[in-house]
Amino acid sequence: PASTARLPHGGLAVGGVSLAEVAQRFDTPVYVLDEGEVRGRCRTYRDAFPDAEVLYAAKAFLSRAMARWVREEGLGLDVCSAGELELAVTSGFPPERIVLHGNAKSPRDISAALRLGVGRIVIDSSSEIARIAAAVGPEGRQRVLVRVVPGVAAGGHEKVRTGTEGQKFGLSAADGSAQEAVARILAQPRLELAGLHCHIGSQITTVDAYLVALGRMVELMAAVHEVHGAVLPELDLGGGHGIAYRPGEPALDLTALARELRTALADRCAAVGLPLPRLTVEPGRAIAGPAGVALYRVLAVKRSGGKLFVAVDGGMSDNPRPALYGVRYAPRLVGRASTAGCRTATVVGRHCEAGDVLAVDAELPGDVHPGDLLAVPVAGAYQLSMASGYNMVGRPPVVAVHEGAARVLVRRETLDDFRSRDIGG
Numbered sequence: 001p002a003s004t005a006r007l008p009h010g011g012l013a014v015g016g017v018s019l020a021e022v023a024q025r026f027d028t029p030v031y032v033l034d035e036g037e038v039r040g041r042c043r044t045y046r047d048a049f050p051d052a053e054v055l056y057a058a059k060a061f062l063s064r065a066m067a068r069w070v071r072e073e074g075l076g077l078d079v080c081s082a083g084e085l086e087l088a089v090t091s092g093f094p095p096e097r098i099v100l101h102g103n104a105k106s107p108r109d110i111s112a113a114l115r116l117g118v119g120r121i122v123i124d125s126s127s128e129i130a131r132i133a134a135a136v137g138p139e140g141r142q143r144v145l146v147r148v149v150p151g152v153a154a155g156g157h158e159k160v161r162t163g164t165e166g167q168k169f170g171l172s173a174a175d176g177s178a179q180e181a182v183a184r185i186l187a188q189p190r191l192e193l194a195g196l197h198c199h200i201g202s203q204i205t206t207v208d209a210y211l212v213a214l215g216r217m218v219e220l221m222a223a224v225h226e227v228h229g230a231v232l233p234e235l236d237l238g239g240g241h242g243i244a245y246r247p248g249e250p251a252l253d254l255t256a257l258a259r260e261l262r263t264a265l266a267d268r269c270a271a272v273g274l275p276l277p278r279l280t281v282e283p284g285r286a287i288a289g290p291a292g293v294a295l296y297r298v299l300a301v302k303r304s305g306g307k308l309f310v311a312v313d314g315g316m317s318d319n320p321r322p323a324l325y326g327v328r329y330a331p332r333l334v335g336r337a338s339t340a341g342c343r344t345a346t347v348v349g350r351h352c353e354a355g356d357v358l359a360v361d362a363e364l365p366g367d368v369h370p371g372d373l374l375a376v377p378v379a380g381a382y383q384l385s386m387a388s389g390y391n392m393v394g395r396p397p398v399v400a401v402h403e404g405a406a407r408v409l410v411r412r413e414t415l416d417d418f419r420s421r422d423i424g425g
């Protein structure tokens with residue numbers, strides 16, 4: 001990935017800072033986030049989608065600094081809880097540029113969204129319509145989108161496929177629930193229907209599924225126009241743009257996606273006589289993922305069952321993705337000049353589960369030993385944001401690196417944090 005350039009003598013640097021120095025100053029495990037890479041990725045989206053609204057999906061990774069970078073680069077924000085929303089707003093994110101998602105919004109989510117004044121709330125079930133309308137004050141009017149199931153199967157893993165019938169998200173267009181929700185919203189004076197939304201899945205590496213979804217969404221917009229005379233100003237096609245986790249893996253071509261979506265949208269709308277809606281996209285992984293590196297220290301090396309096991313000081317508590325989705329990473333040893341004598345190693349975490357495996361085919365120098373530093377590239381998305389307190393190891397800090405300088409964004413979770421939440425009883 002672009003964010004990890006090789007230094008002389010086999011060291012690795014990110015954002016102009018050597019990873020060995022980061023480990024020495026901040027200890028391990030530590031998540032390193034390249035500010036320039038995040039900003040650069042935001043700009044790539046702005047350039048590829050000049051007429052669209054680009055919302056960064058905060059679930060991939062959110063901190064106050066991250067929210068600030070994204071805002072400064074001209075993106076809006078997709079949040080899915082009062083927590084993400086409040087953190088973003090307290091960091092100065094303009095609430096009108098925030099969209100609230102969630103298949104089961106709590107009363108707190110809804111009241112925070114209305115109190116802070118989010119731009120849109122995405123309706124995910126029909127019972128939400130009355131709940132949100134009732135929570136809007138007598139003078140107020142909330143803009144909403146309807147999340148539609150377009151009936152498209154796409155995504156890197158079954159657990160992140162969200163465009164098909166029979167999964168928990170959205171309202172089906174095939175069985176008429178989406179159309180019914182549209183009618184109810186249009187009849188609801190406290191709500192304003194701004195458009196339709198779909199998010200078909202995550203870690204998608206080809207454009208075709210997006211084009212199928214777009215076609216179905218425009219059909220539905222045309223039907224809404226025909227039945228109600230309403231022209232919906234926005235079409236939100238969600239995120240899911242796939243990235244390469246290991247060398248040689250495919251990634252979604254953003255320029256091709258942007259070009260093909262623009263052309264298809266113009267063609268489809270012209271065919272059904274609709275004016276062009278504003279397009280919205282919601283990338284999370286593609287912005288944060290490649291900008292992060294997880295840095296671990298090797299704690300143990302052993303042979304077992306004919307395999308070389310290299311165990312590090314983190315694992316499934318800071319990155320549950322291998323255990324959840326069976327994904328594998330490409331760790332690299334920091335600070336070794338030569339890759340001669342490399343062996344295939346299984347890189348594992350320190351947690352009390354056999355499934356705590358980061359890589360099964362890491363090419364590491366044969367003399368890898370405890371004390372070595374191991375860098376896992378493409379670690380910026382859905383790792384720390386999904387981290388847990390398992391085994392009371394404590395979540396790693398996030399260190400931002402930029403133009404040769406490093407600073408802590410989020411501090412390490414300590415034993416005191418665990419102790420202070422445990423109030424005895």
Ligand code: LLP
Nearest residue numbers: 057199202203239240241282283284285382
């Ligand atoms: N919009 C909505 C409504 C979403 O639900 C999501 C992700 C996104 C946008 C951003 O998707 P992205 O561009 O990041 O793929 N934990 C899984 C990924 C779950 C994605 C959930 N929704 C993983 O680690 O692969």
